[in-house]
Amino acid sequence: MWRILFLFSALPIAAALIARWILGLRVLAETGKRPCRCDLGAWMPAPDDTAVIHRADESAAEFGRQLRLKALVEWRERDPKSANSRENTRRFGMAVPPLSGIIAVFAVLVAKIPIIGGISVLLAATALATALGLLSLGSELNAITLAAKKLREAKSFPLRDDEDAVIRCAVAHAWKETLPPILGLLQR
Numbered sequence: 001m002w003r004i005l006f007l008f009s010a011l012p013i014a015a016a017l018i019a020r021w022i023l024g025l026r027v028l029a030e031t032g033k034r035p036c037r038c039d040l041g042a043w044m045p046a047p048d049d050t051a052v053i054h055r056a057d058e059s060a061a062e063f064g065r066q067l068r069l070k071a072l073v074e075w076r077e078r079d080p081k082s083a084n085s086r087e088n089t090r091r092f093g094m095a096v097p098p099l100s101g102i103i104a105v106f107a108v109l110v111a112k113i114p115i116i117g118g119i120s121v122l123l124a125a126t127a128l129a130t131a132l133g134l135l136s137l138g139s140e141l142n143a144i145t146l147a148a149k150k151l152r153e154a155k156s157f158p159l160r161d162d163e164d165a166v167i168r169c170a171v172a173h174a175w176k177e178t179l180p181p182i183l184g185l186l187q188r
Contacts, residue, residue: 032061064169
C-alpha cells in the first residue's frame with residue numbers, strides 16, 4: 001500500500017517540477033536577463049514599492065516580477081474572494097508538507113509506520129499541495145493576462161520585444177511561485 005501511495009504521489013510531483021522548469025525557470029534564465037527600458041510616466045511602481053527613485057532600466061525578470069505583483073493587487077481589488085482563495089492555497093502549500101514531514105518522522109520513530117510509509121505520507125501531502133497550487137494557477141494567469149493587456153495599451157515599453165519579454169517573465173514568475181516551497185529547494 002505504501003508503495004502505491006509513493007508512486008501516485010511521486011508522479012504528479014515529477015510532472016509539476018518538469019512543468020515548473022520548462023514554463024518558469026527556463027524562461028527566466030533565457031529571457032530574464034534581457035535589459036529592458038520603460039517609460040516611467042506610463043509604468044507605475046509596484047503597490048508595495050517604497051523606493052524613492054525608480055529605474056527605467058531593469059532586467060525583464062525584475063519588470064516581470066513587478067507586473068505580476070501589480071496583477072495580483074488589481075485581482076485582489078477586482079475579485080477578492082478568488083484572490084484570497086489563491087493566497088490560501090499558497091499558504092496551504094507552505095504549511096502542510098513540512099508539518100506532514102514532522103508527523104511522518106515521529107510516526108516512524110515510534111514505529112507506527114515503516115520508513116517507506118513516512119516518505120509516502122510526506123510525498124502525498126506535497127502532491128496534494130502541488131495539485132491545489134496548479135489548479136489555482138489558471139486564475140492568476142488570467143489576472144496577469146489582464147494586466148499585460150493594460151500594459152500594452154499604456155505603451156509602457158517603447159520596444160515591443162521588451163514588452164513581450166516582461167510579460168513572459170511575469171508568467172514565468174507565476175509558474176515559479178505556484179509550487180510548494182519545499183519543492184523549490186529541489187530546483188534553484
